[in-house]
Amino acid sequence: MADEPTVLHPGDPEVQPLARAIASPTAGEILQALAQEPLTASALAHRLEMPITTAAYHLERLVDVGVIEVSGTRWSSKGREQKVYRLADRVVIVTPARDDLRSLLRKYVSLGLALGGAVLLAGLWEGRQAFAEISPAGRDSGAPVGAPMGLPGIAVPDRVAVYVLAGGLVVLLALIAYEALSRRRRST
Template structure:
């Protein structure tokens, strides 16, 4: 007999295009630093960066209590670093949230809000310098793979 309730998820992370830029003087930046300040929270975030997971799965993989995982998930969620992407069910039929890293990438800029315009100029200059050579390298690598028979 097939199961009526899904015990696995097919949740994935689809990153949006533009990252949120947080400056050192933003309240959001302080929340991000605070949420990632403990080694356990950082490990939970890294695990979610690799794949979506339920609190129970995280607790099992990191050998932590479910209460400890729930605490760190709440802090990471409040900081906007992770979000609930899906719901699945345990073997006992209990509803479980599936967490993923936030779909909006975040860039922490160690300058003030007043420096934001200079940051944008620096990124534009960097991308114009890196763009053409990176394209040429990618074409060269593709051609070498084709010629090598990969």
């Protein structure tokens, strides 16, 4: 058996020829016969009681898509060289196109981290602005001498947080809508 299966999705260029080659009932009979033992085109035609041209046509199409392969040659009783066909050592899986969970999580977690970073930067910027308004003596210029000082600029001001979060949510919703539309177009 092959080490790694070939995973195909409906939009892949290899899927259409593969589907056409194996869709025929004759191709199915050929594959069943070759699953039992390797055969030449003439032996296959004789076993399945079909014209050799039909067998040769289907064999060539199945070889082209990689489902069967030429395993060697034999000499006929008339002295002609004949190809011997067998099933290819290949596993093919056709599966619906789907983003794997890891890539989706990576995409949205990185977006969330970027949004959180933007909120943090906005908070630091506002904190720096508030800290600059404090006088060099360490007190607010308009406050009485004994008044307690708060922690300037540690918390993110509400207006900045709202704007950054709202903008981030709009971008996130736009990305989700775009992805949903893309999937819908691919499935039709």
